Amino acid sequence: DVKVTQSSRYLVKRTGEKVFLECVQDMDHENMFWYRQDPGLGLRLIYFSYDVKMKEKGDIPEGYSVSREKKERFSLILESASTNQTSMYLCATKRGGPPNYGYTFGSGTRLTVV
């Protein structure tokens, strides 16, 4: 089974800090995604990547950036954390190819910005 590991389950940061959320997969999946999950809003796509050094903006990229220097690692960066970025962040991976390949999710990082 594919394992997707997010570096922290819970994180508390101060407003204005630069925050790094790390996601590592142990299979050779091409595609990686960052979502945030908020009550009543479901999952919203922040950024995704189809390959090393490639990145694409999702629906809500403002205030975020990403880095994918190695195939197995996809990092989400909050350049200057704000309280409205308090959320659950979910990383997901998907094998490239047919649409019937589903996503595999990490356990999530619950970020609180104070």
Next chain:
Amino acid sequence: GDSVTQMEGPVTLSEEAFLTINCTYTATGYPSLFWYVQYPGEGLQLLLKATKADDKGSNKGFEATYRKETTSFHLEKGSVQVSDSAVYFCALSDPTGNQFYFGTGTSLTVIP
């Protein structure tokens, strides 16, 4: 664009009750359809999927049938258990397989 609409919760059922969570979709092509489950404090897990019209996905007693004529993929279970308490997400994958669209989730609580 593509989208998924699922019934709002929360849903509260007694153990052994019948469960239906409605999901309808809008898509320009022929999507694949999925149900994911999120247990408290965890990420989402794939519950079942269907890749073409009239396919039935099933897992752990849950079922959903891909209905192209009604653009629906309703989740059903004949007899729920307390351990089924979770948030359920309907999702579709566009024909390229590169983007997923999720519903907003339906919270289910099963009481003994």
